[in-house]
């Protein structure tokens with residue numbers, strides 16, 4: 253016995269989305285087109301590099317970044333050779349582009365937002381619940397506005413990944429700056445630092461390892477969106493997993509999944525190794 | 532007019548400041564005010580005049596408002612009401628830019644836990660005040676190196692703070708302040724985190740420095756001995772209020788009220804000589820690294836026949852004698868564990884000298900002063916007797 257008709261939340265949302273897509277359709281279209289070109293360009297560039305050169309560069313980077321240890325370098329060589337051997341190299345490069353763009357955009361938005369949050373309690377109070385909301389939402393949900401704004405393809409994939417992957421960078425930047433010992437903040441102030449001098453000479457360097465931990469999580473989250481984003485047409489390893497799933501091809505699905513895991517491990521270890529303390 | 536003048540300065544922490552202020556005027560207790568209004572009184576109606584070139588000490592128990600008061604001077608904390616004049620200029624009225632200028636040129640601060648930036652080298656730390664003033668790299672490096680040179684720390688300039696001992700870190704803290712050549716030094720419990728022996732050295736260095744450069748120094752401590760030792764004048768605070776200002780002599784002979792009298796008595800009781808006051812720096816050897824050759828060399832250098840043995844963390848292990856070291860050295864043994872003796876008496880830093888006297892007169896060896904397993908110093912019979920003699924003399928002079 254429901255005497256009340258349901259509140260038409262769905263209609264409200266649809267109206268709002270409709271208004272947004274209409275009003276900003278020019279902007280969305282521009283972002284869609286340019287974004288697509290930019291990312292395709294990067295993928296072609298990466299694919300143009302001979303795979304063996306690429307693998308060598310990654311191995312050297314891994315060797316240097318992990319402090320002249322061979323473990324990750326050897327893993328990278330074997331793992332990437334396997335991807336090449338499975339003829340998934342181009343898909344790997346597409347995934348790489350997707351993760352790179354989503355992570356970079358998330359970092360470019362996330363760090364300044366985190367700084368703002370750390371400097372202003374009011375902003376922190378406002379942003380925290382939004383971040384909680386963003387993190388409790390399953391990644392799929394972001395596909396809906398992504399498609400509404402940008403149609404299908406790699407750009408809406410990046411859009412959804414950025415929203416999904418943003419929170420850790422914001423949170424950890426805020427946390428890292430707020431954790432700088434009070435006495436050091438006082439020292440910076442007492443010597444007459446401007447707000448910017450304090451931020452760049454003291455607070456950010458001291459928050460660096462915390463922020464890097466947040467960035468590492470952001471990169472991994474955007475990687476975890478790869479398969480989901482392929483549902484709206486983002487290319488790459490994710491699409492291989494998805495199509496194997498749809499056709500119940502266990503073997504193919506396993507291979508594509510394995511390649512994703514190899515990529516994830518290399519990315520995770522590399523971003524972590526940039527986070528070494530020197531003092 | 533004095534170099535620094537504070538007029539009716541009050542600081543209330545929290546939201547309900549005006550209600551709290553009213554209660555303070557009615558002489559309501561600080562804890563009651565906190566209960567009623569949720570606001571904490573940090574400093575209440577402080578009035579002070581500090582002269583150019585003096586070391587002005589602010590004393591009081593923990594929570595009495597010392598740190599708040601000193602931070603009001605450079606406005607790390609903004610006053611709720613009142614005026615603060617530095618060279619006649621009211622700093623409470625300064626704009627952000629002007630305040631930065633005052634902080635950069637007029638005064639520098641030294642912190643209890645040193646406040647050094649862990650990600651910067653000693654030189655970079657020392658340069659910090661000059662760096663934020665946008666002084667050229669060559670000039671600031673030159674000035675910072677000179678400040679480090681004066682502190683005897685130039686060889687450490689490329690190390691990081693965590694690589695230095697506490698005493699050295701605070702020398703860097705002081706060098707950083709002096710590199711700016713400020714007129715005023717603000718020192719908040721600057722020596723309180725240091726071991727007693729190093730602390731005494733630092734006090735001496737500060738006095739020597741003051742004899743040479745004549746800064747105006749505001750120095751906070753909760754230790755009466757330190758206050759009497761270095762202060763030209765002393766202010767005593769309680770619950771955010773200044774109880775009395777005067778020279779050490781004036782305050783000791785003429786306490787303004789019951790509180791000050793009790794406060795001095797409390798401190799005086801602890802002033803009775805303890806192990807901490809009479810101990811000297813021990814000659815030590817590290818059991819994990821050093822062998823008998825090093826031990827013998829060190830004994831020769833320092834002209835002693837006994838070395839105290841510690842581990843890497845300065846945990847006290849025992850002692851070795853020259854005879855034993857010579858013996859195993861001849862036989863070619865390396866490990867000093869084989870000759871380690873553990874029968875040296877051990878006392879805590881707070882133990883009274885009168886209780887130590889029977890121990891030390893029964894013991895063939897010196898007595899180790901140890902806190903939580905760490906070696907702090909060593910008591911030597913001759914030095915103890917000397918200390919006793921000079922302290923009776925001091926007491927006599929006071930009377």
Ligand SMILES: Nc1ncnc2c1ncn2[C@@H]1O[C@H](COP(=O)(O)OP(=O)(O)O)[C@@H](O)[C@H]1O
Nearest residue numbers: 544571572573592593594595596597598599600
């Ligand atoms: N930022 C703050 N917020 C609230 N209360 C504070 C703050 N800083 C100090 N207080 C309070 O002010 C009083 C004086 O503190 P403080 O100046 O640090 O004392 P002291 O340095 O003599 O130990 C204490 O009761 C302390 O709890």
Ligand SMILES: [Mg+2]
Nearest residue numbers: 597598599720
């Ligand atoms: Mg204090």
